[in-house]
Amino acid sequence: MKPYPTEDELPTFKTLNEVDFSATYSYADYLRFEFEERLEIIKGHLFKMSPAPSRIHQGILANIFGPIYNALNGKSCRVYSAPFDVRLAKKSVDDKEVFTVVQPDIVVVCDPTKLDKRGCIGAPDIVVEILSPGNNKKELINKYEVYEEAGVKEYWIVSSSDKTFFRYILDDSGKFQPTKLLTEGEEVITTIIPGFKLILEEVFQD
The missing domain is CATH 3.90.1570.10 (tt1808, chain A)
Known part of the structure; x- marks a missing residue:
């Protein structure tokens, strides 16, 4: 049986399109976001931040x-x-x-x-x-x-x-x-x- 991947081996999110907004996320998941868009997590739910501030x-x-x-x-x-x-x-x-x-x-x-x-x-x-x-x-x-x-x-x-x-x-x-x-x-x-x-x-x- 293949061992469960460690945190370092988990896949990263390279684009925002790879993110499932209906899923629950933790800070460990947040650290794997590699795209430029900024997101926040509130009680496990993802929220898109506004575009660059005016x-x-x-x-x-x-x-x-x-x-x-x-x-x-x-x-x-x-x-x-x-x-x-x-x-x-x-x-x-x-x-x-x-x-x-x-x-x-x-x-x-x-x-x-x-x-x-x-x-x-x-x-x-x-x-x-x-x-x-x-x-x-x-x-x-x-x-x-x-x-x-x-x-x-x-x-x-x-x-x-x-x-x-x-x-x-x-x-x-x-x-x-x-x-x-x-x-x-x-x-x-x-x-x-x-x-x-x-x-x-x-x-x-x-």
Whole structure:
């Protein structure tokens, strides 16, 4: 009897057409994707990411990343922008047992033990998603659930089309609590980054 192939011997996915979107995938499968298209795995299900972000999307990302980066200078927390894999493990951190792998636009990680050469394993302290046309449902429903379950402390949702900023904050019971919808002319502060201030008029400035 031919032995079952080891993980190194398993076939790779060279094109997106080889992927069965009805199947269940783990991070071990994700590592075998060799095509250029970016995918995320949420609870074992594959989701196509939007095409290359627009210029406006990239500008908003830079306008948020910059102030966070500056505020973290000399502090233990780190900030990363996509593409950056965040593996949200549940029972085991083994690659074959991790069924959620996402690439948020920006993450802040304050626990250095969660960082490795492949990205972040565990919940970041802050996750920022900048909505793009066509992916709003995924961000607002699917990712809300996995971020809450994983224990992400703050989940920021930024809409480039509406120029709005919305934030969920994890309470002591492990549930997200919504905050006020903010827009241009208002500011954002967070207890996770002391001294940090995000001026939304500057965020949406083109």
